[in-house]
Amino acid sequence: MNDSEITARLSALRIEHRDLDSAIVALGSASVVDQLQLARLKKRKLRLRDEITMLEDQLIPDIIA
DSSP: OOHHHHHHHHHHHHHHHHHHHHHHHHHHTSSSOOHHHHHHHHHHHHHHHHHHHHHHHHHSOOOOO
């Protein structure tokens, strides 16, 4: 992947991460909370965060000062 592809993927992942955050808040504030669905959304959000971090690390050069 080149830098522009990584940047585009990061943008898409960040949007999905924000959407999941909103969905988690909405599901958590419901009168009847589906704990299984909530756990799945949180797990997906964590996986997205890991992928975002990995891609960000690819964009930042590893320079030893």
